[in-house]
Amino acid sequence: MESEFLLLTKLLPRWKDIENVIQDEVEARYILKRATDHMENLQSRGDSQAEESRYLVCALVDRNWERIHTGHFSQVPLITRKIYALACYFKIFFLLLESTSPAQKELCSGILDEAQLLGCMDDWTELKAALMDYLDKGGDRDSVTLPILEPLTRISCTCDIPQLEAPSLEEFQTxxxxxxxxxxxxxxxxxxxxLDKWMNLNYLLQVAGNRTVPIEIGSNYASDEWSQQLVKIRDFLSRQFGGDTNKTNQEIEYLAQHELFSQIPALKKDISIPDYCSISKENPPEAVDIKAWLGPAGTISPMHYDPKHNLLCQVFGAKRIILAAPSDTDNLYPHESEFLSNTSQIDAAHLDLDSYPLLEKVKFYELLLQPGDCLYMPPKWWHYVRSEAPSFSVSFWWE
Structure with missing residues (x-):
């Protein structure tokens, strides 16, 4: 058994680390106690009991996967997501005990990604990072070469809202x-x-290419043709930014509103939480939600609002944005369904006054968000966003 893998097992949670986490979940307590005992005594006891323990751990993963997918995700108890993540960790290690071949590592990498997307892994970030690094080494990779994007020439254009040049914290506050x-x-x-590193899409491919993420298919999440899929970032980048981007039947795909920097800590080192996000009565850095938005030209976020303060930062590319005030909510025809109640039925770029006559009362504000700039939006301000070029944005939400 390779020494690097044995070192990884030392990062696995011990029973004393998780006993209180899983509370009174009897099934999880029994299975994870067996799993932790097996891993702690791995060198001395060998793998004689691995098969039964692996079977139980896999069953625990499946059971909690079903619980997570029953009802709305927001209603899933945190304990269920934590047990799912823990069980996925141990499932990965039992699979690696069987084989550390590239194909097995690829399988385990997918399990780790799904654990990050569905589970709660906040308590074991060191293990997550080490395991991700281990699984990505020597894996099977497609020989894809992506372009290095050319910087956009900054243009002067009309902006219907105030502009401030890198304001101080005090100026931003007032x-x-x-x-x-x-x-x-x-x-x-x-x-x-x-701003420099991400222009080379091969850097993103190297750092993040093997991760699985949710991708939106279609330019607009409010349209009937919109759907979501879990895909490898390398496949997404290749399709949207590689040599086939000129195909007439190429579907627009969008990595939108995803916690990419929690999933891939190496990318988080390339950004920093702006000090502006600290302006709040009680707002520690961990309370700031950081979301990634990556896609080709033509991606659209329809007119909608967010409940928190929003700082949208443009890394590369440019986005055309249309705003409307919360006071115009009743004139913007929000969808009646609960899922889309914060989204307007209108196409803000092509107003249809015949179908939506109340739009005549709305004051719209337009601007272009360019690389190195940020747009501050107070809570519940409506905004429509369209990428004018291949684009990477990072948003920070806080209360």
């Missing part, structure tokens, strides 16, 4: 945050390494 004023913050994140 003119934006306290005033509830959407503002374009120019040249605010120029210090981010991401």
């Amino acid at each position: 003119k934006c945050f306290q005033a509830g004023q959407p503002t374009l913050l120019l040249n605010t994140i120029q210090h981010w390494p991401a």
Whole structure:
């Protein structure tokens, strides 16, 4: 058994680490106690009991996967997601005890990604990072070469909201945050390494290519043709930014509103949480939700609002944005369904006053978000977003 794998087993949670986490879940307690005992005594006892323990762990994964997929995800108890993540960890290790071949590592990598997407892994970040690194080494990779994007020439254009050049914290607090004023913050994140590094799509491919993420299929999540799939980032990048992007039947895919930086800590090192997000009564850094938005030209987020303060930061590419105030909510025809109640039925880029006559009362604000700039949007401000070029944005939400 390779020494690197044995070192990894030392990062696995011990029974004393998880006994209180899984509370009074009798089934999980029994199975995870067996699993932790087996891994702790791996060298001295060997693998004689591995088959039965692996079977039980796999059953625990399947049972909690079913629980997670019963009802709405927001209603899934946190304990269920934690047990699912723990069981996935141990399932991966039992599979690696059988084989560490590239194909087995690829299988385990998929299990780890699904555990991150569905489970709760916050308590074991060191293990997650080490395991991700181990599984990605020597794996089977497609020989894909992606372009290095050319920087966009900054253009001067009409902006219907105030603009501030890299404002101080005090200036942002008074003119934006306290005033509830959407503002374009120019040249605010120029210090981010991401602005240079991410232009080379091969860097993203190297760092993140093997991760599985949810991808939106179709340019607009409110359309009937929209769907989601779990795909490898390398496949997504190849299809949307590689040599086949000129195909007339190419579907637009969008990595949207995803916690990519929790899943891939190496990418988080290329950005930093802006100090503006610290302006709140009680808002520690861990309370800031960080989301990634990556896609080709033509991706659209229809007119919608978010319940939190929103700082949308543009790394590369440009986005055309249309805003409307919360006071115009009744004139923007929100969908009646609960799932889309924060989304308007209108196409903000092509207003149809015949079908939606109340739009005549709405004051719209337009702007272009360019690399290095951020857009501050107070809670419940409506916004429509369309990418004008291949684009990577990072949003920070806080209360």
